[in-house]
Amino acid sequence: xxxxxxxxxxxxxxxxxxxxxxxxxxFDKGVLIIGFSDDEVTPLEIRGTVxxxxxxxxxxxxxxxxxxxxxxxxxxxx
Amino acid sequence: xxxxxxxxxxxxxxxTLIAKGKAxxxxxxxxxxxxxxxxxxxxxxxxxxxxxxxxxxALKALxxxxxxxxxxxxxxxxxxxxxxxxxxxxxxxVADLEVIALGPSAAARSLxxxxxxxxxxxxxxxxxxxxxxxxxxxxxxxx
Numbered sequence: 122x123x124x125x126x127x128x129x130x131x132x133x134x135x136x137x138x139x140x141x142x143x144x145x146x147x148f149d150k151g152v153l154i155i156g157f158s159d160d161e162v163t164p165l166e167i168r169g170t171v172x173x174x175x176x177x178x179x180x181x182x183x184x185x186x187x188x189x190x191x192x193x194x195x196x197x198x199x
Numbered sequence: 200x201x202x203x204x205x206x207x208x209x210x211x212x213x214x215t216l217i218a219k220g221k222a223x224x225x226x227x228x229x230x231x232x233x234x235x236x237x238x239x240x241x242x243x244x245x246x247x248x249x250x251x252x253x254x255x256x257a258l259k260a261l262x263x264x265x266x267x268x269x270x271x272x273x274x275x276x277x278x279x280x281x282x283x284x285x286x287x288x289x290x291x292x293v294a295d296l297e298v299i300a301l302g303p304s305a306a307a308r309s310l311x312x313x314x315x316x317x318x319x320x321x322x323x324x325x326x327x328x329x330x331x332x333x334x335x336x337x338x339x340x341x342x
Contacts, residue, residue, distance in 0.1 A: 122287070122288035122289055123288050123289045123290065124288050133283065133290060135281070135289075135290050135291065135292060136260035136289055136290075136291075137260065137295075138292070145276070145281065147276055147277055148277065149277065150277055150278075151220055151224070151277055151278055152276060152277055152278055152280070152281075157204070160202055160203075160204050160205060161204055161205045161206070161207045162204050162205070162206055162207070163206075163207045163208060164208055164212065164213065164216055166216065166219075166220070167216040167217055167219065167220030167223075168220055168223050168224065168277075168278040168280055169220055169221070169223070169224045169277055169278035170217075170220065170221060170224070171217065171220060173210075173213050173214070173217065176208070176213050176216075176217075177206075177208070177213070180206045180208055181206055183204075183206075184203070184204040184205065184206050185203075185204075187202045187203075187204035188201055188202050
């Protein structure tokens, strides 16, 4: 349902969430929110503590599942 | 055809988000959640010491066919801004649960009161400028 796995990262999509299209990636002490639009992935927000190298790794992991995240987003917002 | 998405990010952007993320962690957030199976509701404990509850029937994203065990397997995500049900693979943001608990109009009133009570340099400046023009119009007394 709401989770897409990529390169060891779990990208979580919440039902009835607000635009823009985004996914939440959990870390031990924080959450990274990644935006998906115009064939690009970009970090939108960090809550708590996430290390810079982890942000980059998660972004590259998100880029390869771009289509899957968009499809899941559509499903979860119905 | 599969999209090969680009990664758009700069070091400066990451550093700014990291700094904001640490500040955000100090804001009120959920620290615990419990499914009360007798009352069919979730009780959410906040970092402020307060707590609130949300009825299960109001959480439409949780499948009606879910077992009691799956409904009880809920956890607070890091930083406490969301809840996640691992077995059901779905979640809710705590802010949305607060709106469900209070009702949309009560939640909007609360936010409006909080927003109106905020004092900022811009608001103070605007008040001074308005004062130079004579301030608020005087009310006309009606008998």
